[in-house]
Every structure is written in structure tokens, then in C-alpha cells.
Amino acid sequence: MTDTGILEAWIDGAYRPATTDCFETLNPATGEILAQVRIAGGAEVEAAVAAARRGFAVWSAMTGAERGRILTRAAQLLRARNDELARLETLDTGKPIQETEAIDIHSGADCLEYFGGLAASLTGEHIDLGSAFAYTRREPLGICAGIGAWNYPMQIACWKAAPALACGNAMIFKPAELTPLTAVKLAEVFAEAGMPPGVFNVVQGFAETGQLLTRHPGIAKVSLTGEVGTGIKVMTDAAASLKHVTLELGGKSPLIVFDDAEVDRAISGAMLGNFYSAGEVCSNGTRVFVQRKLLDSFLERLVERTRRMVIGDPLDPATQVGALIGEEHLQKVLGYIERGKAEGADAVIGGKRVTEGALGQGAFVEPTVFANCRDDMSVVREEIFGPVMSVLAFDEEEEVIERANATPYGLAAGVFTRDLARAHRTVAHLQAGTCWINNYNITPIEMPFGGVKLSGIGRENGKAAIEHYSQLKSVYVELGEVECPY
Incomplete structure (x- = not known):
């Protein structure tokens, strides 16, 4: 300067x-x-x-x-x-x-x-x-x-x-x-x-x-x-x-949770892959596929943990969710949330702009989880670049791989399972340049990213x-x- x-x-x-x-x-x-x-x-x-x-x-x-x-x-x-x-x-x-x-x-x-x-x-x-x-x-x-x-x-x-x-x-x-x-x-x-x-x-x-x-x-x-x-x-x-x-x-990356996954670890991965940096991360795993047997308990615990997240002044060390980059982008994110609701997805938590107190002057939006999502919904297909997670049910390994790859993007993908043979098998078939097993969005400088x-x-x-x-x-x-x- x-x-x-x-x-x-x-x-x-x-x-x-x-x-x-x-x-x-x-x-x-x-x-x-x-x-x-x-x-x-x-x-x-x-x-x-x-x-x-x-x-x-x-x-x-x-x-x-x-x-x-x-x-x-x-x-x-x-x-x-x-x-x-x-x-x-x-x-x-x-x-x-x-x-x-x-x-x-x-x-x-x-x-x-x-x-x-x-x-x-x-x-x-x-x-x-x-x-x-x-x-x-x-x-x-x-x-x-x-x-x-x-x-x-x-x-x-x-x-x-x-x-x-x-x-x-x-x-x-x-x-x-x-x-x-x-x-x-x-x-x-x-x-x-x-x-x-x-x-x-x-x-x-x-x-x-x-x-x-x-x-x-x-x-x-x-x-x-x-x-x-x-x-x-x-x-x-x-x-x-x-x-x-x-x-x-950009990306619209899949995060796959098999029914034998460590649930809390998978939820942590999904939150890191959707809410870190207010969701403004290109590699985010915004399509969270959960095997049907695990779906209800996964959603219940995910909502509970999301509710505890602290939205606040970004300069406050206690704040976990800060502001989006600006008003124009905020309106884009809110527009996607409204489209998700209109297309039949259930916002089980979040989905609103923060308007209380000093935060109302900034570009703050609540972390949002959509359940009962379909692959053809806008919130599932298009990159939002905000704290908006779409949860989808699946039944079989072959099915979820096909659905995960049904996107023009291929930046990243994540797999959560205790069965490492299945993890490696799944990763081998995912069309993504960067993949994680039992973690998400970890990018050490030694590892190529793209x-x-x-x-x-x-x-x-x-x-x-x-x-x-x-x-x-x-x-x-x-x-x-x-x-x-x-």
C-alpha cells in the first residue's frame, strides 16, 4: 500500500x-x-x-x-x-x-x-x-x-x-x-x-x-x-x-458413506466437506450418499452436531462459521436453498440468512442440510459454493458408483467404510482426480491436487x-x- x-x-x-x-x-x-x-x-x-x-x-x-x-x-x-x-x-x-x-x-x-x-x-x-x-x-x-x-x-x-x-x-x-x-x-x-x-x-x-x-x-x-x-x-x-x-x-463431488462406516468419523468428514470455510471450497463433497441402513441415525447425529456450530464474528476465535464472500454470492446461495425446497428436498436444519444483531450487516447464512434429495435436483447437480449439504440414500455399491459419476465434474470424492478392500475398489471406479478414504478435504502439499x-x-x-x-x-x-x- x-x-x-x-x-x-x-x-x-x-x-x-x-x-x-x-x-x-x-x-x-x-x-x-x-x-x-x-x-x-x-x-x-x-x-x-x-x-x-x-x-x-x-x-x-x-x-x-x-x-x-x-x-x-x-x-x-x-x-x-x-x-x-x-x-x-x-x-x-x-x-x-x-x-x-x-x-x-x-x-x-x-x-x-x-x-x-x-x-x-x-x-x-x-x-x-x-x-x-x-x-x-x-x-x-x-x-x-x-x-x-x-x-x-x-x-x-x-x-x-x-x-x-x-x-x-x-x-x-x-x-x-x-x-x-x-x-x-x-x-x-x-x-x-x-x-x-x-x-x-x-x-x-x-x-x-x-x-x-x-x-x-x-x-x-x-x-x-x-x-x-x-x-x-x-x-x-x-x-x-x-x-x-x-x-x-469447480466440482460437485460425491462423499459416500457405507453402512459399516464409523458414523462419527463420517459425519466429521461430511461437515468438513460442506461447512468448512462456509462451504466455499471447490473440492467439497456436497453430494453425501449414505447407505440406506445407516441413513436415519446418520441424519439424526448430523443435525445434532450442525446445530452446535457457532456462527459469528470471523475475528472471534470461537466462531466456526463465518461470512460468505459477499452479498451477491449470498443471494445466489439463498436462491439455491429456495430452489431445493421448491423441488421437494427437506431442509432438516438451517436454510436461512442470519439477520440478528451485527451479523445482519454481513453475508451470513446458516449451515443447511437437505434430506430426501434426488439426483435430478438443482442443489444436487449444480455447484453452490456455500454451506449447503445434500444427503441422498443408496442401496448397492455399483449403484452409488454410477450415481456418483453421473456429473460433468470430477474434482474430488470421498469414501467412508471399515472395509478397505471396498474402499480401494470404489475409489478405483470413481471419476475424480483427488480422493480420500475415511477423511475429507485434507490436502498436504506433498499430494498432487486437481x-x-x-x-x-x-x-x-x-x-x-x-x-x-x-x-x-x-x-x-x-x-x-x-x-x-x-
């Missing part, structure tokens, strides 16, 4: 004042203005690309070990600023402080540490060919653009930046317009850790700013976390110059991410005589 009180773009290692228009970012829990944010236009994007080109020349010439040390130092600085950044993330997103303090900043630091540790080992291979040999070199792509989502601003910025930077690329990152505050803090941390200017840049704005990046001929790769429609637009723009693309998109079908292309995290931020060069070396028939 410059001394004008306006959040500017971060370009070439410093804030860049501009004369373009600003937009307001709001606290979704109160509706209050948090900051004025500068919209990056063509001049700012061109400046960011030019800075990234210069930064890339320096950064890519450094050894992997040198890059790794800077990323590791940045991880330490993030952890040291956890309380400050978690509070900022809570103000910007409406998420409970107990979540942002425990997960959001630390998970970003985990990512920087992991890829910082890998940076020195990103080598090719030697291939013995007898009188000759070949080797491969793993090289950076160039300048990568990262486009973030509003639900995990800091974490997503780190998920995209860490593997890109470990491979020797430069990055221009555009945070979601609804949550723009912490990406520039990551840029400050990188600078303090010793990263050369221009290696990591931040531009803010709306879809138009993102499109300036996705269409720019100087950018080699685009990584997006967002919804399917945006993913299609990004891929279309990137195709014109054959950019590399990674897309982590989807199939309309849920995306490529993977975040784990060693698999290296493939998406680097390219191989093959080199043949002749040791013997060259035979020529001419």
Missing part, C-alpha cells in the same frame, strides 16, 4: 503508482470498505511483463539451491507474520480467524518449503546409448501468469508461485478482485527473502486484467483456479499462442506440479565415428 492509501500493483520489486481507476474491496462480515485497489490496465501489465522478463534472466541463471534457499527463507518469514496475515485474510474473505491462523498462511509456507527443498534436485537424466549418450535438461518455461480464486487467496498464490519459482520461472500473479489484499504481502515477503526484482509481480483487477495476461504473447504459461466458465475462456485465449495451461476448476472432466487440467502440488512449470530439452552426444551413407 502506498502513502496514498491505495493498494497498487507490485512490479519490479516495488509498488507501482498508476493513474487508472480504483475499486473497493469490502469486509463481507460487515460490509465496510477495507481498501481502494488500483485496477491494472495495459500499461501496468506491459510493465509487469517487462519486469518479469528482466527478473527471469537473473532468476533462471541462479542454481536451484540458490532459488531454494530464498523460497525457504520466504516460508520462514510467512510463518513469522502468521497472525498479521491471518487477520488480513479473515477481513478480506470473511473466514473464521481459527481457520486462517491454523491453515491458510501456514499451508502457503508449507508449499514454499516443499518446493524450496525440491529446487536443487530438478535435474534431467542420463541415457546410455553405447557409442553415444543422451541427456535431458529440465528448463523453465519463462514467464508464468497465475490467476487466483477468492476463497484461499494466500494459499493459492503460494500454490502457483512456489513450483513456478522453484523451476526458475518468473511469475505475474493476479488475485481475485474480491480478495486482493494478501498477494502483495507475499510479494513483500519474497523481496525481504532476497528474491530479485521482477521475479514475482502482482497486478489487481477484474476479468479484463486477467485477459491481458492470458492473451499476452510474452507469457508462456497460465495457471487458473476458478470456475468452469472462466477456465474455458482462459484456455481459449491461451490457445492462440499455445501457452501451457493448468486449470483447477480434477478430471470439467474440473480441470493438470495438477497443483507434489512433484507432479514440476511437470507443469518446466520443459525438457533432449541432447544427443556422439562418442564414436559418424557413419554417413553419402
